[in-house]
Amino acid sequence: MISKFGFSMHDWRNYTSQKIKRLFEQVKKDKQAMNSDSELITEKGQFHLNITLIPVEVNQELDSIYVICKDMTKQYKAEKEIHRMAHYDSLTDLPNRRHAISHLTKVLNREHTLHYNTVVFFLDLNRFKVINDALGHNVGDQLLQFAAKRLSSVVPDNGFIAHLGGDEFIIILTDANTGTGEADVLARKIIRKFKKHFKIQDHTLVTSVSIGIAISPKDGTDGLELMKKADMAMYAAKERNKSKYRYYSFSIGNKESVKLNQEMVLREAIENDRFVLHYQPQFSVKKQKMTGAEALIRLVTPDGQLRPPGEFIGVAEETGLIIDIGKWIIDEACKQARIWHNKGYDSSNPKI
Known part of the structure; x- marks a missing residue:
């Protein structure tokens, strides 16, 4: 075993750490x-050991110390790699969502001095989906890697950055x-x-960031709550003007709640x-005759009232539900066209 570490029985003491020496002294005492x-x-190299020291007594006097040494280097490296896979993003090498939530929770559980707060930045790359779809995932992945480096370069000493997934980051x-306006x-x-543009392969790419900001304790003291509110503020910034930042406010939260209810x-x-x-x-x-009919959709509420498309089409487009609604409209309009055709109204094809 000793030769495995690169020294002999004669010079092993030269490599014995102070910690191991203290263990020997403690066992002797x-x-x-x-x-x-x-x-x-x-x-x-560097080895990780598990050492057991057993005193051997003869006639109630310490005669020697029996040492059992296990080389745990491979296990240590494997555990370290597992930890890294669980807490870090393999693409950007930044902490991942799980790590970010854990860090934020620990920070919020600490006591803070007066006038000092925890600030959460939720960031989204504008036009990333367009670039990723048009040029492929390889270019998209490289853009995320370069973006991560740019963001990391401006994070201060009291900052923590993580890649949440997709084109979303958190600071x-x-x-x-x-x-003092530190967040601004x-x-x-x-x-x-x-x-500044990104040069990736043969492409010159331009993207910007939309940033939402939430502050504890003003906007909450729960980590997930703060992240959600910063996310809401980010979408508000994206709606107003891309490449902007906005702070969370009650009006933003209320607007998002209304939008969520509309989606439901x-x-x-x-x-x-x-x-x-x-x-x-x-x-x-x-x-001098009817040449067709325009199909106009209405939503029927549980109490029988009709809601015009202006009240729900915007949310449908934003959430992607417009696809399901569009399929329903086409199906229903075609059914009605068949009914009219069977009755001899050949010129009454519906326009959608």
Whole structure:
């Protein structure tokens, strides 16, 4: 075993760490067995050992110390790799969502001094989906890697950055002095960093960032709550003008709550087939007859009221539910066209 570490029986003491020496002294003093993990550094490298020291007594006197040494280097490296895979993003080498939530929770559980806060930045790369779809995942992945490096370069000493997945990143400032505009300074730095284009393979790519900011304790003291509110603020920034930042506010939260309720109503309406088509006749003055009909969708509420498309189409487009609604409209309009055709109204084809 000793030769494996790169030294002989004669010079092993030269490599014995102070920790191991203290263990020997403790066993000699207490005459009790001890077990401990320790590191060993030699010309062959760094080793991780598990050492058990057992005192051997003869006639109630310490005669020797029996040492059992296990080389745990492979296990240590495997555990370290497993930990890294669980807490770090393999693409950007940044902490991942799980690590970010754990870090934020620990930070929020600490006591903070007056006027100092925890600030959460939620960041999204604008136009990333367009670039990724048009040029492929290889270019998209490289863009995320370069973006991660740019973001990391501006994070201050009291900051923590993580890649949440996709084109979303988070930055957490601990003990930030909001009275001095520290959050504004960082947000502006980040936006400036992305004014310069990215050169990836043969492509010159331009992307910007939208940033949402939430502050504890003003906006909450729960980590997931803060992340959600920063996310809401980020979408508000994206709606107003891309490459901007916004702080979370009650009005933003209220708007998002209304939007979420509208989405839930839409999903329920799709599942329960609570839409109806009204047909507006199209009349030709020249031919003096009806030439068709325009299909107009209405949502039927549980109490029987009709809601015009202006109240729900925007949310449907934003959430992707417009695809399901569009399929329903086409199916229903075609059914109605068949009914009219069977009745001899050949010129009454619906327009969608």
